[in-house]
Amino acid sequence: MAKRRISQQQSRRISAAQERRLENTGDLSGELNGGLVIARYGQRALVEDSLSGEHRQCFIRPHIDNVVAGDRVAWQTSEHEGVIAAVEARHTVLTRANPRGDLKPIAANVDVMLIVIAVVPPPHTNLIDRYLVAAEHAGIRPVLVVNKGDLDTERNALGQLARTYENLGYSVTHTDRESDPDARQLHPLMAEQTAVLVGQSGVGKSSLVKRLLPSADSRSEDIRVGALSLGADKGRHTTTTAELYHLPNGAKLIDSPGIREFQLAHLPAAEIANAFIEFRPFLGQCRFRDCRHEHETDCAILKALDGGMISRERFDSFRLITEQQAL
């Protein structure tokens, strides 16, 4: 009789069955352990054990949705791998909307949002404003990080933009790999806190993680840095999921994939207006309580625009965000 071989399809079925067993959790042993999510990959997550600091692949039980880097979890050991049994309540969560409009978390329990911009790729101010609105909504402190200063041969091409945001009251920091190889400028911004790097693909987020990590850190060499290639290996050198790193000063730093389409469709217009910090003194001063600041009579925002207290650029950016929202 011919020996029976397990076909690929059969082996797929077997592993699916094993996964189902895991889901039913009949074979779970041991107590619940505390852990910190380092990264999420599909139905699995890399979890750092709170006591040993060891990293462990964990299956995420199907009823637990949306585990992301920065989440604190309870996990158990099982035959094959760990299993995440529960997720602790988050004190903040940064979310994005997928193309269907569903909200998906990107990173959890974040205190500081480092919005990275550079001369290349050139910044879109509307994207910066979207990040600022998202930070405000999530209760995360935003900081604008101007990177790649060494490429700024036209003597501070981003200086004007940086000053605009500084004058509005936002924190702005400058860094580049030539004059600030260890990104020391960023250290005081996040000591003992959790920070997330956001910004267009290619601005140097992953490079910043590399500059901040001690060279002895074994994960340093796995960090993928590089221009987005347009060939067959498109996206190969870019970050694909948010990943958490520990820094020597006690900070946790989360690298995120470049987020191009940052929808804020779920936010009420009033909240978007309130996230534009220079609008605040004028909000509530319009004649109509539900004023949309479009062309209403006695609109305090439009008056502030005329009077130069609100810049045309920021007002247009605000309009762009609220218009897209109405679509």
Ligand SMILES: Nc1nc2c(ncn2[C@@H]2O[C@H](COP(=O)(O)OP(=O)(O)O)[C@@H](O)[C@H]2O)c(=O)[nH]1
């Ligand atoms: N000249 C210069 N290039 C940089 C600097 N930081 C990063 N880069 C380059 O910018 C490109 C994108 O970097 P990467 O970290 O992958 O960007 P990310 O997509 O935001 O993570 C790479 O080619 C880096 O070498 C810098 O300070 N100066």
Ligand SMILES: [Mg+2]
């Ligand atoms: Mg990256």
Ligand SMILES: [Zn+2]
């Ligand atoms: Zn108004």
